[in-house]
Each structure stands twice: as structure tokens, then as C-alpha cells.
Amino acid sequence: MLQQQPLTGNGPSNGRGLGMSGHPGMHALNSVHQASQHRSDGGDSGLEGTENGHETRRDIGDILQQIMTITDQSLDEAQAKKHALNCHRMKPALFSVLCEIKEKTGLSMRNAQEDEPQDPQLVRLDNMLLAEGVAGPEKGGGAAAAVSAATSSGGMSPDSSLEHSDYKSKLSQIRSIYHTELEKYEQACTEFTTHVMNLLREQSRTRPVTPREIERMVAIIHRKFSSIQTQLKQSTCEAVMILRSRFLDARRKRRNFSKQATEVLNEYFYSHLSNPYPSEEAKEELAKQCGITISQVSNWFGNKRIRYKKNIGKFQEEANLYAMKTALGARQGDDSPHTPNSTGSGSFSLSGSADLFLGVPPVNGEQSAYQMGMQANGNWHGRSSPPPGASPHSDHSDNSD
DNA sequence: AGTGATGATTCCGA
């Protein structure tokens, strides 16, 4: 049997693990022998005749040995060897045999077309990075969208614009790191792919390498690199999540309203002291002027009413101050810069300034409360409790009672 | 660190 017949004196098994005994290619290698014998008329000496059979076998053995050891040699050596092999008279024959072996083993195409489906995790990561503004187009959209999404649920004073910019800058930092790393990976992937393709093309001169095989190899490389990319995307997502949670936590922190905002609110409050319940429109207007949300306006008025009621004496000075201010503004003209609604619907009108108490600080709270618009029972004039669903203060005409 | 001011939250009643 062929298995017991070494091709050369040394035999393949003596080489560096060529170990082709039992290999389906052995039959084909035998045909090399025959092929070379058929070609014996080709003028090359030493191939014809049975006595030359041994020589031929040794020849083939040598070639195989050289191919097997070529990777162990230095670049120059290998280059020279390659050239020698390419020019070897046995090369075409050997090449065709290798082709035959390959065809028989069916190695090349067996699992070539396993179309791996898009990794759902990778899709998720991609979507998230896109939504967070890390991946995709730079132009503000992403980061701004993320910020607006984060702020949409609650109020946000203008002071928090600092946090916005902080958030944005951190996000863009993450973004730039992500893109740098991604670029690096892509570059490395391209370089490596090119290298492997060149190698395969080079090898295709000595062994059959189909384009599909190259494609497959490239796909494998891409798969490997994409797994690295997935890791990068994952850690980027984590970083964004951490940043975001920190940002949202910071949002919860209380920030005092700006001086100007407090002034606007106080002016409204003291000029409507008889009924300090701004309508929805008034709240909206105030919110706009103060750069806060409507719910913050509501909170402010809620707090103010209760605190004022609890300690009127303490607020007397403040009340006088604002009364003076607004009175002065009313006298000077309709377009007082401090009049909260001078441009609006008129809800903030100071008509008559009847709410204002410009007198001496009160001796006791109860009297003052009455004077300031509160009834003795602790309720504001004309209301025991706000009508449910209806705006407690829908117009400005009740200021004068 | 202590303290008052202040914005936000929660619970409750109407």
C-alpha cells in the first residue's frame, strides 16, 4: 500500500511532521509520480525510466520538504527559496496535484457560506450609542438630544446650563475617545487584512488559493476585530450610562433661583397679596420670565404663601420694599422693568396697587394679615380653598378688593 | 459646624 511506501528515502514522516500517511492526498501524490513520468519526454534528464523513479520521488520529497520548512527560514532565505520553488520544473505538476487534493478534501468550500446573522447585542449597542450622540453625526444633535431627554421630565433652571456644558463636554470627550479607538481598530483591521491577503496571494503561487478562500479569511479577520469593537462599544456605553446617572443626580440638587427670578416672583406675589394665586397663564408667563418651569413657579408660590402666612412679621420689610418698588414703577409709567407682566395679558396688572401695604410694620401678625389681604382665619380674601380644576386667579380685576 | 433660607417632595383634604 501507499501508506507503507515512503516517497523519499527520508520519507515524509521524517520531515517536520508532514505526516501524510493515510491522507486522501496521498493518492493524488502518487499521480504526481505518474504525471512526472508522462512528462518525461520533456527533455529534462533523470525522469525517464524506472531507475529514475527513486530520483523523482526524492525530488518531490525535497520540494515538499522545502515548502514545509519555508516558514522557519529568514525572510531573505525564504524569498530565495520561494523563487527557486517557483522556477522548479516540478512546480506546475505539484500545483495541479495540490489542486486535486484540495478538490477532493473539499476543505475550501465546506463551511464557506455560513452567513452569520447580525449580532443583536451589537445592534443594541450601536443603537444606544447613536441615541446618546456618541456614534453618528456630531452636530450637537446627539448630546443635545440626550440632555433634553434628561431634562424633559423635570424643571431645569438656567443655572444648570453649567451642568449642561459639563455633561456635553464629558460626552464629547467620550465621543472622541470612542472614535479614536474605533479608527485605530479599523486601521489595524485593514492593515492586517491587507497583510493576510497579500500573504495568501503570494501563497497562491505555490498552492491553490481561491478568491473565496481569501474572502473567507477576510471574514474571519473581520469577525475577530468586530468582537474587539463590541467590547469597545460596550465600555463606551457603560461610560455614557455612568455619566448620565451622575448628571441626573446632579439635577436633583437644589439650586437657588437667580436673583432676577426671585425678584419677578416676589413682585408678583406682593402685588397680588390679596390673592396670590397666579393663573395658569400667569404661571406660564412667570416661568418664562424667570427661566424656570411652571411647576417650579407653583412650588415657589406654595412655599411663599405658607411661609408668609406663618411669619408675616418677618416678611413685612420685604413686602414694603416690593410695594415701594412697584408703586414707583406704576407712577413712572406702564413699562416698568420690574412689572412682571408689563408685556403680557395684563394678569400682572398693578391697577390701583390695592394689594400693597405701604404702612408701618405691624404690631402683630393678625392685624397685618388682614391688612395684607389675608383674612383673620388665615385664608386669603375671597377664597377658603382653591376651586378644584379651576384657576384660582384667572384675571387681574380682583386685585382691588 | 451651626443655622437660616429655600427649592423640592410627600401626604392629605377638598
Add this chain to the structure above:
DNA sequence: TCGGAATCATCACT
């Protein structure tokens, strides 16, 4: 759903 009341958490000042 709104506002009152109590309370919490943080800021800002001393």
C-alpha cells in the same frame, strides 16, 4: 388636580 402643611435636602452665610 390643586393647594396647604409638614418635611427633607441642600445652599449660603457666619
